[in-house]
Each structure stands twice: as C-alpha cells, then as structure tokens.
Amino acid sequence: MGAKFAVTGGRESWVRVLLTAVGVGLGVALLLLTTAIPSALASRHDRESARNDMTFSPAVKKKSDRTLLIGSADTTFRALDVRGRLLQPEGARAPLPPGVTKFPAVGEMAVSPDLARLLKSDEGKLLRERLPYRITGTVGDAGLIGPHELAYYAGSKDLSATSRTTGRIERIDSFGSKNQSEAMDPVLLLLVLIVFVVLLMPVGVFIAAAVRFGGERRDRRLAALRLVGADGRMTRRIAAGEALAGALVGLVLGAGFFLIGRQLAGLITLFEVSVFPSDLNPTPALAALIAVAVPAAAVAVTLFALRGVVIEPLGVVRTAKPPRRRLWWRLLLPVGGLAMLFPMIGQGRDNGDFNQYLVSGGVILLLVGVTALLPWVVESVVARLNSGGVAWQLAVRRLQLSSGTAARMVNGIAVAVAGAIALQMLFAGVEGDYTKDSGKDLSRAQMQVTVPSDVPLGDAARQFTQTKGVRHATSLSWGSLGEKRKDPDLSTDVTVGDCASLREVATLPTCHDGDVFAVRHSEYDGNTAALSRAGRTLWFDPSYDGSFKGREVVWTVPQDVRKAESREDPTGYKRGGILITPGALPAKAAPTVTGQIFLSLDQSVPDVRDHVRNTAAKLDPMADPMTWMASEQSRRFDSIRTGLFVGAACVLVLIGASLLVSQLEQLRERKKLLSALVAFGTRRRTLSLSVLWQTAIPIALGLLLASAVGLALGTVLLKMTATSVTVDWASVLTMAGIGAGVVLLVTLLSLPPLLRLMRPDGLRTE
Structure with missing residues (x-):
C-alpha cells in the first residue's frame, strides 16, 4: 500500500518520489563508480604491462627474423x-x-x-x-x-x-612483461584505506538524508490513514513502503546516472588521468551489495526517523516542542572510534600493516559521530538565539522548530570536511617521508640534456646557446679511468670541459686549454690521489666483465698535473677525480665520455622548455631533456594524492547536486508558508535573507564541529604513523572554505525557484 501511494498519489507523490530518487540515484551512481575503480585501474595496468618494451637487461638478444x-x-x-x-x-x-x-x-x-x-x-x-x-x-x-x-x-x-x-x-622479440610490483608500505596502504572511507562516507550520509525528503507531509498523510482505521504499526509499514519505492526508483536512476557518467568519463581527463568507458565495470558482488543495501538502508532510516513521532488520527504530535536531544549516546560514537584506533598508535611503518577492520571501523565511527553530534549542537545553539532583524528571527524560529531537518542537510558537508581535514593532516605529516630534496642548484641551471657520443659537445652547446630563452649553457663530459684495461682495482671519475665549465665543478688556479687537474676533498675521494700521480698509465672506460671490451683507451697522466679543490656542481654533488680540458683529451677517448649540458633559462620566455626540447630532438630524436625540480616525490605517494583529488572532485559534485535537491525539497515543503508571509506584506528581500540565514547558521556550526573532529582524527592518524603532529591551519581553513563555498553556491542557485514560490497565489488549494 505504501509503494502504491508513492507511485499513484498524484503530482505531489510523484514530485516527492522523484526528489528522493534523484538524491538516492546520485549516491548510487557514485557508489557504482567507486566499485568500478579497481576494474579500471587493473585494465590500465594490464595494457601498460602488455605494451612494455624496455627490459633494462644487460644481455642483448641476437638479431633474428623475429626481433x-x-x-x-x-x-x-x-x-x-x-x-x-x-x-x-x-x-x-x-x-x-x-x-x-x-x-x-x-x-x-x-x-x-x-x-x-x-x-x-x-x-x-x-x-x-x-x-x-x-x-x-x-x-x-x-x-x-x-x-x-x-x-x-x-x-x-x-x-x-x-x-x-x-x-x-x-x-x-615480444612485447609485455610479468614483473611483480613491489609491496606497498603500510603508511601508503593506510592512506589508500582512509581515502576510500572518507570519500564514501558523505555518499552514505546523503543517501540517508534523501530517503527522508517530504517527511512532514508524509506524516500528515499517515495521520489521515489513522483516522480511517490504520494502527501505528501499519502506518510505519506504509511509510517504509513509500521509502522503499523511492529507493528502488533511485537505484534505477542511479544505474542510469552511472551509465551516463561512464560514457562521459571517456571524454574527461582529471589530473592527467583518463579511463576508457569499457574499463569502468562495477564488481558484480559489490554492485549486488549496493542493490540490497540501499533499499534496506532506506527502510531502516525511515523507521528510525519515526521512532519519536506520534501519529494520531487528529494530527502528528511533532508540532509541539520536542524533547531535548540527549548527548551521552552521541558521544559514544566518536569515543568508540578513538578506542578502535588507539591500539595502533605509534605503530609506524615498521610493525606490519595496520588492521584494516579497526582502521575502517574507527574512522567510520568518528565520522558518523559528526552526523550524530550535529543535530544536538544545532539545537543547543539556536535555542539561545533570539534578538535580531526580521529575517534573522524568521530563520532562527524556523531552526528552533525543525533543527533536525537543517542539520540533516548539512551533515554530508560536515562529514566531507572532517574527513578532508584529517586526510590533509595525514598527507602533510607523511609527505616528508616520500619527498626528498633533489639537491640540484636551480640558481645555476634549470634543465639538463644528455648529448649522444656521436655529436660533438661543443657543437651541441652552441646550438643550445642559440635557442630562444637559453641564457647560458655549461657543457661537461663524464667518464671513468682505471689503472688496468679490464677489471681495475682502482678507478676514478674523469670530467672533460673547457675552463669556464670546469669551474662549475671545482675551484681552479689559472686554467688554459690543455691543462689537467686532480681534485681534492670531493664527496668520494678514495682513489684520486693514487691515480693522479704524474706519468701513471690509465685507461679510459675500463672494461668490466667484458661489457665495454674494445672501447678502452690508454692515457698517461701528464707531468704538469695540478691540484684543484672540489665544489658542488649544479646537481649538488661534490665531484672528484681528474679534470681534463679538451686540448689534453686524446681524440680516441672522446667517444668514451658522456656529454651533459646544463642550461640556465630565461623563465619569462613562453614555452622556453619546449624550445630546448626541440633543439635536443634535432640532435637526437630520443633525447629527453630533464627539467630540474627542487624536490622529488614518490610516484606511489603522488598517485594516491592524485586519486584523492579525482575522488574529491566527484564527491564535491555529488555534494553540490544533493544539497541543491535537498534545498529545493525544503522550499517545496514551505511553499504555503512563504506565500502566506508574502500575502501579509513580508518583503521578498527579507524572506531571501531568512533562507540564507537558515542555511548559514547550521553550516557554520557544522564546519566548526567538522574541524574539531577532523583535527582529532588527523592527530590520531599521525600518531599511528609515528609522525610528529603539526596542523597546517591554511589547509584547515581552505577545506572549511570549500565546504562553505559549495553551500553558498547551492543557496544562490536555489534563489530563482524561491522567488517563484513567493507569490500570494501559492495559497490556492483544492
């Protein structure tokens, strides 16, 4: 009977079912998308493995008809x-x-x-x-x-x-590899787990809120049913049937939204990540779980919402002042969450993986605690708000009468912000473990190019110097010297360059072409003194295990070799060994050293790096100039952070859309009230401001509560990873600001329908 009322009750019922279904459908679509992510990632990995062609094997295959x-x-x-x-x-x-x-x-x-x-x-x-x-x-x-x-x-x-x-x-002779990926360390696994929980929790909260759309009108209808003979248990079953119908329509819409989003995914690139629509296949077991869990949750939430409502034949006993909400059981949820996380405090990455069930359960309880505490906080605060302008008093009185409805609308934002703050703290806290200083001196060079051995280094340097946006080019060649042709016991580095370039790696006395220097006090200064004695015979590019056989070139240390003091080169390394100017390098030894050019750029020139890459490609089609960065970050850590950004973008879209649906439902519920106020002469500006205050007060309280819970959760997670606790207040304020911005945007989008509802003819009835 409840399901029949939902689908055959005329326009009013259809609008209510549609609002519920859209809210549920958006959540279901995002849940289905989440269950499809593992499939998409696995497909990307499979295609990447299937086309792998660089084996890095020192053994070279023999030429054949199949190679x-x-x-x-x-x-x-x-x-x-x-x-x-x-x-x-x-x-x-x-x-x-x-x-x-x-x-x-x-x-x-x-x-x-x-x-x-x-x-x-x-x-x-x-x-x-x-x-x-x-x-x-x-x-x-x-x-x-x-x-x-x-x-x-x-x-x-x-x-x-x-x-x-x-x-x-x-x-x-074939493409593809079956290399096993290395295990992920426990902290990164913890990050992945927390990201999934934090991104999915707001979805569950929104689904729970969506099934309660139109609750007040539904209860008035149930009172009419009591008048014609239905008892209390029957009315609850009818309400559950209505919610079930809306949830089932929501499942259908959710599947449709997912299929539309699946096709759109092929057109979108987020943070340089794109997927084929065919890769987004939800895991059958998880999809079946969603199909069962969402309707079951709709029924459970509806029955839970009716626990404190007395539906009598002559009305609904909810317009009277409700009893004050109790705090003690609401505090049990976050306390229980902290208790589940407490055993893992101080574990770090050296004591095995974190217990995924305790982590998931603890974080879920803490975030659910936000949804339980927020109605109590809103009720307690608005009960003490009184004096103010007409718009303020209208808003406050409305919140005092139905603070639970206002809190439900804000719950999703509060949960998302609390989780985002905790995640931001965790990312910021462990980022140092996955980010290291590159050591490169960006004041001396910003790009580095490797020059092929068959290209004269001087010619290459001149071409780069003539490239648009290049201020200066420093060219150096590196190789090795040993005391024997094969398998030397002593070896050292050799650096070749003109005097100006050699001064980038050492402090030289007077220098002219043809000079040779032995470097002292380098970072690794083991064999230079022994090998740089005048008259000693050395070999360029000595062979190890026969790998470089035939390339060795004999060279005698000249009598006038001089001393030089090492200094950090542009890469941040204090290079040692022997420095040779081009005039002292044997012609046969030129192919044994690898040329490197360090480029200082004019950053104001548009696309200066691409001009450099074009010059490098003319020298060697396989050249890939290196752009220097001040720091280098773990690719896995960076991938997880990218995944968080992609997921957060999807959740923000869901939050905005669901909030808009919720706001429209609230305005529809108050259509006659708004029309009555306009008929009595209330200015539209006053009513618009009252709607804004009704949104602003709960969101301000929700963001404060979310910040407190987020900081507490972030602190616990940092202690679990054995990381010092620091708070990046700029990030906390940014997360709260994003949440407030979404609500403000939704409120502005709801103003046009609000203005349409504020007409005296809204009082017409049949």
Whole structure:
C-alpha cells in the first residue's frame, strides 16, 4: 500500500518520489563508480604491462627474423607527457606493438587520437617541430592506457642495440612483461584505506538524508490513514513502503546516472588521468551489495526517523516542542572510534600493516559521530538565539522548530570536511617521508640534456646557446679511468670541459686549454690521489666483465698535473677525480665520455622548455631533456594524492547536486508558508535573507564541529604513523572554505525557484 501511494498519489507523490530518487540515484551512481575503480585501474595496468618494451637487461638478444629494435623517445610538451617509440623491425616476423596494425615506414608514424588532434591544432605547433614524421596510422585502444594519452610509434633506420643502450634502445622479440610490483608500505596502504572511507562516507550520509525528503507531509498523510482505521504499526509499514519505492526508483536512476557518467568519463581527463568507458565495470558482488543495501538502508532510516513521532488520527504530535536531544549516546560514537584506533598508535611503518577492520571501523565511527553530534549542537545553539532583524528571527524560529531537518542537510558537508581535514593532516605529516630534496642548484641551471657520443659537445652547446630563452649553457663530459684495461682495482671519475665549465665543478688556479687537474676533498675521494700521480698509465672506460671490451683507451697522466679543490656542481654533488680540458683529451677517448649540458633559462620566455626540447630532438630524436625540480616525490605517494583529488572532485559534485535537491525539497515543503508571509506584506528581500540565514547558521556550526573532529582524527592518524603532529591551519581553513563555498553556491542557485514560490497565489488549494 505504501509503494502504491508513492507511485499513484498524484503530482505531489510523484514530485516527492522523484526528489528522493534523484538524491538516492546520485549516491548510487557514485557508489557504482567507486566499485568500478579497481576494474579500471587493473585494465590500465594490464595494457601498460602488455605494451612494455624496455627490459633494462644487460644481455642483448641476437638479431633474428623475429626481433625488433625499439628506442624510447618519450618527451614532454608543456605539462603533458608524450610517450614515443622508434621502431626498426629486423625481420618479417618482428612483433607489432599493441594497438598498431603495421610498422610505420621511416619518416612515418602512428599516433594516438588525442596526439593527432594536438598536432593538427595551432596549439601543437612547437610539438610538430619535434616530431617531423608524417602521420600514416592511429594507435588503437589496446596500445593506450587511457583514451586521452598522447603516444606515437615512428619508423627509424638508425637504431643499434648494445649493452650500453639498454633501457634506451633494445632488441626485443615480444612485447609485455610479468614483473611483480613491489609491496606497498603500510603508511601508503593506510592512506589508500582512509581515502576510500572518507570519500564514501558523505555518499552514505546523503543517501540517508534523501530517503527522508517530504517527511512532514508524509506524516500528515499517515495521520489521515489513522483516522480511517490504520494502527501505528501499519502506518510505519506504509511509510517504509513509500521509502522503499523511492529507493528502488533511485537505484534505477542511479544505474542510469552511472551509465551516463561512464560514457562521459571517456571524454574527461582529471589530473592527467583518463579511463576508457569499457574499463569502468562495477564488481558484480559489490554492485549486488549496493542493490540490497540501499533499499534496506532506506527502510531502516525511515523507521528510525519515526521512532519519536506520534501519529494520531487528529494530527502528528511533532508540532509541539520536542524533547531535548540527549548527548551521552552521541558521544559514544566518536569515543568508540578513538578506542578502535588507539591500539595502533605509534605503530609506524615498521610493525606490519595496520588492521584494516579497526582502521575502517574507527574512522567510520568518528565520522558518523559528526552526523550524530550535529543535530544536538544545532539545537543547543539556536535555542539561545533570539534578538535580531526580521529575517534573522524568521530563520532562527524556523531552526528552533525543525533543527533536525537543517542539520540533516548539512551533515554530508560536515562529514566531507572532517574527513578532508584529517586526510590533509595525514598527507602533510607523511609527505616528508616520500619527498626528498633533489639537491640540484636551480640558481645555476634549470634543465639538463644528455648529448649522444656521436655529436660533438661543443657543437651541441652552441646550438643550445642559440635557442630562444637559453641564457647560458655549461657543457661537461663524464667518464671513468682505471689503472688496468679490464677489471681495475682502482678507478676514478674523469670530467672533460673547457675552463669556464670546469669551474662549475671545482675551484681552479689559472686554467688554459690543455691543462689537467686532480681534485681534492670531493664527496668520494678514495682513489684520486693514487691515480693522479704524474706519468701513471690509465685507461679510459675500463672494461668490466667484458661489457665495454674494445672501447678502452690508454692515457698517461701528464707531468704538469695540478691540484684543484672540489665544489658542488649544479646537481649538488661534490665531484672528484681528474679534470681534463679538451686540448689534453686524446681524440680516441672522446667517444668514451658522456656529454651533459646544463642550461640556465630565461623563465619569462613562453614555452622556453619546449624550445630546448626541440633543439635536443634535432640532435637526437630520443633525447629527453630533464627539467630540474627542487624536490622529488614518490610516484606511489603522488598517485594516491592524485586519486584523492579525482575522488574529491566527484564527491564535491555529488555534494553540490544533493544539497541543491535537498534545498529545493525544503522550499517545496514551505511553499504555503512563504506565500502566506508574502500575502501579509513580508518583503521578498527579507524572506531571501531568512533562507540564507537558515542555511548559514547550521553550516557554520557544522564546519566548526567538522574541524574539531577532523583535527582529532588527523592527530590520531599521525600518531599511528609515528609522525610528529603539526596542523597546517591554511589547509584547515581552505577545506572549511570549500565546504562553505559549495553551500553558498547551492543557496544562490536555489534563489530563482524561491522567488517563484513567493507569490500570494501559492495559497490556492483544492
């Protein structure tokens, strides 16, 4: 009977069911999306493994009809990563890369759809200069980890694989690898667990709030049913049936929203992460759990809400002053949560994984404690608010009569903010463990380029100096010297450069081309003194295990070798060994040293880094200039943080949409009241301000409570990871500000329907 009332009760019932279904549907869609994330990540990982081509194996495969020479030509365009590979098949049965139907000829390339669009656009002009190949094919989905990945495969004829090129140029006979990923440390696992709990809790809160839409009108209808003979238990079952109907329609809408969002996901890139719609497949068991849990929760919440409502034949005994809410049982939830987390305090990352059940349960209880405490806080505060303007008094009186409704609307925001503050504290606290100083001196250089051995270093330096935006280029070459041709017992570094460049790595006396210096007081100064004695015979690039056999070049330390004091080079390393100016380097030894160019840039020049990359690509198509950063962060830590940002963006959209639905439902409930106030002469501006105050007061109290709970949870989590407790107040205020901003935006969006409701003709009835 309750379900029938919900779907056949006319326009009023349909509007109520639709509001409930939209609120539930938004939550269900996000839950389904969450259950599909593991599937999407697994699909991305599988495609990445299937196309893996860099083995980093020192052993070079023999050339055959089945082998392929492949070179890594990755690059970066502005902030976008571009995956590039050069292909040179050595036989008719050479393996094709996934997603490619045929090998591109020399000077041709197959590109991903997004890279093709970028290269054809005006924005991609600089990148086209770097990729001077003709587009003849498209890389299919099987060769991409995401629909918006930038990738290309180009044909080449100049590749050669040796033990020195492994990881850059390799000979392979198949694509794909089955390398096992290393285990994640306990703190990162804890971060992942907390991220999922914190992102999903607001969803559950919103679903619970959505099934209570239209509660006051429903109770008045139930009173009419009592008048015609229904008893109390029957009315509760009817109410449960109505809620169940709304939840079931919400499940259908949620599935529809998910399918729409699934298709839209293929069009969106968030924080450089994109997924194919086909990858977003919810886990069947979890999807079935959602299908059962949501309707069951709707019934449970409805029965729980009716526990304090007396539905009598002549009315609903709720318009009288309700009894004051009790505090003691509400405090049990956060206290219980802290009790579950307490055994893991001080565990850190050295005592095994954190108990996932205690962690999940403890965090859930703490966040649920926010939803339990907030109605009590709102009721206690608004009971003491009285004097003020007309708009203020209208708002306060409304809150005094129905503080629970106001608190329910704010609960989701409060839970999200509390979780966000705790997560921000945890991320900030452990970030230092996963971030290290790169040691590079960004005041001396901002980019570094490796120059191929077949390119004269001086010529390369001149080309970079002439590049737009480059202020200065420092060119140095590095290699090694040993006292024997093969397997030397003593070895040291050798650095080759002109006098100006050598002064970047050592403090020199007077210097001229042809000079040689032995460096003292370097970071590792073990063998330099013994090997730099005048007249000693040394070997450039000595062979170890025969890997460099045939490249060794004999050299005698000159009689006029001089001393120099080491200083930190631009990379932050105090280099030792022997310094040689170009005039003292044997011609045969030039190929044994690796050239590096350090570039000082004019940061005000637009796209200066891409100009440098274009110059590097002209020297070597596989060049990938390194952009220096002050710090380096763990890729896993960075991935988890990116996942949090993506999830938080989705939850914020849900929060905003659900709040808007809730606000519209509240206005619909008060339609006649608003019309009566307008008919009595109340100004629309006053009513609009009263609605704003009705939202602002609960949200202010909710954010204060959320901040307190978030700080407490963040403190406990930091103590669990054995990290010193510090509070980044700027982040706390930012999280609270974002929550307040969402509510303010929703309130502004609800003003147009509010103005339509504020008409005297809203008093008409039948």
